[in-house]
Amino acid sequence: MPGRIAMKICPNLLSLLSQNVKTVAVTGTNGKTTCSRMIEEAFSEAGLSYFANRSGANLMSGVTTEFVMNCTLSGKMKKKYAVIECDEAAARTVFGQLKPQVIVVTNLFRDQLDRYGEITHTLSNIREGIRSVPEARLCLNADCSLTASLSEDGLPNPILWYGIDGTAGLKAVPSRLSDASHCIRCKAEYEYDYHTYAHLGGFRCPKCGYHRPQPDFAVTEILLMDDRHSEVVLRTPSGETPLTINLPAGYNLYNAVASVCAAEAIGIEQRICIEALGRFSCGFGRMESFPLAGGTRMILVKNPAGCSQALEYLSGIDKEYILVVCLNDRGADGTDISWIWDADFELLGPMSERIRKFYVSGDRADDMRLRLKYAGLPDEKITVEYSPEKLTDALAQETLPVYIMPTYTAMLDLRTVIVHRCGGAEFWE
Amino acid sequence: MELKICHLYPDVLNLYGDGGNIICMQQRLKWRGIQSEVSRVMIGDTLRLSDCDLLFIGGGQDFEQEVLLPDLQSGKDREIIAAIEDGLTVLTICGGYQMLGQYYETYDGVRCDFIGALDLYTVGSKQRMIGNTVCHCTEECGGSTIVGFENHSGKTRLGPGVKPLAHVQVGFGNNGEDKTEGAHYRNVFGSYSHGPLLPKNPAFCDLLLLTALQRRYGDATLEPLDDLAERKAHDAMVQRLTGQR
The missing domain is CATH 3.90.190.20 (Mur ligase, C-terminal domain)
Known part of the structure; x- marks a missing residue:
């Protein structure tokens, strides 16, 4: 891997290369790849010159490799934008060098505990990563109590929230287990107005008052969901708009609304992102x-x-x-x-x-x-x-x-x- | 016949598929025409073990274990100790297993008192003990070979009041040093094996079910099941890890 060799010679190579690239970084447990591909689709639709990494290359070495591959021999970047998927454990070190303009955190679930350790450990990795880029705009999943808690530490970063409202009536899976049944702040048991899936939904803590933030971008109504695509109503700061997502399954609603949120944060016209989602196909499994x-x-x-x-x-x-x-x-x-x-x-x-x-x-x-x-x-x-x-x-x-x-x-x-x-x-x- | 299973803190101690042990017990009873009922006891609920045949406690993450300790110590601890002395069948895994012991001492020396139902204690270590395991149950615990997956940083030491559940062939077991795995006391079976433990170790599962049924009905037997799929999954891991069939 060229990235690994280059890092040996120049450990802060990524921070040198990333200086003049406007980057959206996507991290979290589930949906990183799909969400990144959706954002890419919007970049492509908007005619931006960009590059992106693949899911297998989302650690420091892989991200650096991607930047090395996209620069000239004199170290000048060939493209102005990047969509970078970042492993949630690597976020701690990658964000500081990558200096992304926008960071999307999709959600946090238990995942490969033999590799990542406990879920709160992953959360603090992401938190540390964000601390190193106080100017980055955050797009956070309001429905995930763990992700939403990132805003609780008085981070200076501007935040755009996204989620799925209770009015959408997304059929919740009656889950046997939750990765976050108790309040991350005070350890009391959460109450829920509704669940969308797993621990995601309209949570609030009866003891300390910590609750789901009001999302800026939210699915408010599901018009149609079949085995190939979904049609929903999306509430945005500029009003309601219909949105067709050319990908089935409830969890992809989150990926779609996250990508609309990220597009807004990086300055792509909303209409363009919405058109991209209607044509989107993800691939790679x-x-x-x-x-x-x-x-x-x-x-x-x-x-x-x-x-x-x-x-x-x-x-x-x-x-x-x-x-x-x-x-x-x-x-x-x-x-x-x-x-x-x-x-x-x-x-x-x-x-x-x-x-x-x-x-x-x-x-x-x-x-x-x-x-x-x-x-x-x-x-x-x-x-x-x-x-x-x-x-x-x-x-x-x-x-x-x-x-x-x-x-x-x-x-x-x-x-x-x-x-x-x-x-x-x-x-x- | 029927069996009443109590699942303690299923919403909090639910790590590494431990809930699969409940699925396994219920199905193996159902396939034999034996009814079962699972009561899920959460934080704040009253725990009554007098009409319960089998208590299951799984493992949890540190955050989750901190959440429930005060609840455990506000009465549930005495109920569990009394039921154990009375011969209740108990299966408890990893964090739940540690909590039945005397105490947990963190790596930097902070001691946290547990309920003291079992003569054992746990000391935190720097290194996590992670990986697939093969262990051999003692004769008292049925003598079967069990395969599992362990993931813990606590090193558990057994006192003279308990015996090991098994001896380690591959893996760390209680502490990575004395080759013991888990603990056995009266009808309590504690183990570090996730996996979950029971589906791939049907002989051990049946031992638990039989122990519980015999306590309730006196003379109970379990008819054999077609365990081809179970044996294949079990043997595949034994062979991969030991090179033996």
């Missing part, structure tokens, strides 16, 4: 489509909150399909796979008639099979195919639509095989 079997969609899953959201989406699909779960336990996935027991696979129980077949794959396929069995799904409908090649061979024989939920490294492996099988060029590269 995030609701990405492939011409395999009767149409295949891949939904990356990494942690219980994201996985339960994907399951909520799948449980609402009104036709027969095949479900594939690929579970790896390598470094980037988290070596502890116990989180699959925190995700609500039980949501699939009432739908099990519609799911004609299950495939489990990956290094920990046997564990995944067990999880499905204990969620009450019929074991005889489950096929184990450990390798991505054999799995793809099997799927190629199917005629029904296929939904694949892979963990990160399982997604990388399987995606390569499927893209090759479909004869498609790797558009991402």
